Amino acid sequence: MEKALLLYSSTEGQTLKILRYIENELLGRYECEFRDLRDFPKVNFKDYDKVLIGASIRYGRFNQTVYEFIEQNLFELKLSKGAFFCVNLTARKKGKDTPEGSVYMKKFQNQSQWKPQLLGVFAGALYYPRYCFYDRIMIQLIMKITGGETDRTKEVEYTNWESVRVFSDRFSCI
Ligand SMILES: Cc1cc2nc3c(=O)[nH]c(=O)nc-3n(C[C@H](O)[C@H](O)[C@H](O)COP(=O)(O)O)c2cc1C
Numbered sequence: 807m808e809k810a811l812l813l814y815s816s817t818e819g820q821t822l823k824i825l826r827y828i829e830n831e832l833l834g835r836y837e838c839e840f841r842d843l844r845d846f847p848k849v850n851f852k853d854y855d856k857v858l859i860g861a862s863i864r865y866g867r868f869n870q871t872v873y874e875f876i877e878q879n880l881f882e883l884k885l886s887k888g889a890f891f892c893v894n895l896t897a898r899k900k901g902k903d904t905p906e907g908s909v910y911m912k913k914f915q916n917q918s919q920w921k922p923q924l925l926g927v928f929a930g931a932l933y934y935p936r937y938c939f940y941d942r943i944m945i946q947l948i949m950k951i952t953g954g955e956t957d958r959t960k961e962v963e964y965t966n967w968e969s970v971r972v973f974s975d976r977f978s979c980i
Pocket residue numbers: 815816817818819820821822862863864865866867893894895896897929930931932933937941945
């Protein structure tokens with residue numbers, strides 16, 4: 807069986823949940839191994855047939871460990887079959903859930919020297935009760951401006967699991 811390495815940067819766990827879904831979709835075709843980018847993993851790329859990185863957006867940016875990992879492993883990443891997806895709340899809106907329509911993905915593509923064969927953009931989740939006071943107020947403000955959920959007692963998952971499924975299929979074909 808082929809082996810896939812699934813790397814992630816996830817704060818509330820939605821990106822990891824998406825990767826677990828992808829793992830399940832790949833069941834029987836790929837053996838998947840997970841690594842948290844916050845642990846600064848040392849990767850032996852020769853052990854894997856494919857690499858997938860999933861990362862969420864916070865205040866307009868990926869976690870610093872995402873940029874660092876890509877920079878430090880650029881040579882190996884360029885030689886590997888690879889895919890990258892981004893998770894954010896802007897992608898709950900139609901047209902913002904594609905690599906072409908996502909400002910975050912466009913910025914990533916402009917800045918990064920790694921050009922993965924496959925890119926994805928998925929809507930994440932809104933977990934007001936789990937945020938610290940400052941984040942809760944900030945997210946509520948952003949939601950108010952962008953016409954989203956402003957009830958601070960609510961938890962809403964916007965992830966479109968069908969598009970994650972399609973992405974999983976495409977990942978298995980790169
Ligand atoms: C503090 C904070 C800041 C965020 N900033 C943004 C942002 O700038 N743009 C956006 O589209 N989504 C933003 N989000 C939404 C997250 O990307 C979304 O909740 C995602 O599901 C988080 O995934 P994770 O649990 O894997 O980290 C933010 C969420 C939080 C809690």
